[in-house]
Amino acid sequence: MSDFDPEGATDVAPGEDDAESVLTYVVGLALAVLLTIVSFFIAGTSLVWGPSIPVALTVLAIAQMGVHLVFFLHITTGPDNVNNVMALAFGVLIVMLIMAGSLWIMSHMNHNMMPMEQMMQMQR
């Protein structure tokens, strides 16, 4: 964006390529391969403290999704990308609500449920 105008930057479509962006894809592929290898290594290793593994896997997965978004889908923080990022932010919000809300509510319901044996005895 050489002629950037703060009042009204032009928009780009998500996934829009510059003509010579092969390098972007190569960098993205290298980073994604690296993160994937680390993920699979951590999942199978005993070098890391056990309870930290799910957290580490989550962080690595979010990092890799970020790499995919930036290098493959070309979603950036640039002024020409505001609409795409806003839509993405809204999508992430809804995904978080669905995931966290489901897990939270269902774990509480499991907690408050009568154990199955008692339920069976009451039905007799």
Add this chain to the structure above:
Amino acid sequence: MSGAAAAADPHRLGRSSGHRHAASEHAAGGLHAKRIITGYGFWIFLLSDIIMFSAFFAAYAVLVGNTADGPSGKDLFDLSNVAIETACLLFSSFTCGIAGIGAQTRRGSWFYGAMAVTFLFGAAFLALEIHEFAGLVARGAGPTRSAFLSAFFTLVGCHGLHVTAGLLWLLTMMAQVYAKGYRADILRRILCFSLFWHALDIIWVALFTVVYLMGAGQ
């Protein structure tokens, strides 16, 4: 604004009439603006698709412990198979990006070659997944065995269906470029296809982490 441009953009989404500042610039070109609007609309679709997947992920995460005394993920998942699947999908995402550049720069060998490689990687992924599913069903761990396996087959199978649809779309795009050339509307479809294919890879990242890696390490 000419009549043709008004017809192409009846609601003036490009906001082109009257004042001229940078935001209205692309609407004057017409074609460029349409590419942006198409891409943005497809991006909204992809996000809603991801939200649908999040519902399946939530169902899986809630049901993952309910194995009904049947096998759990630790007993079933073969991580080396998953690693090969991941590699297939990742490299197909890369070659799909190369195909997009090939289409933009009208280099037929790049476009057809990269699309063919993308197809082969995608088909290899699908074959591995079908093989895995068939193996599970043969071992008596089909979707009817437990709530965990129902959620597993729904989530992973839904991604597999998306990949299948993507492969059909890929062949359609190759045929359309072959028959109609690099027209503006065909290039927009290639943009949408490329977005779709990359989004599938993003969903797969969440999937192999949550389902396979966390499931096998329990």
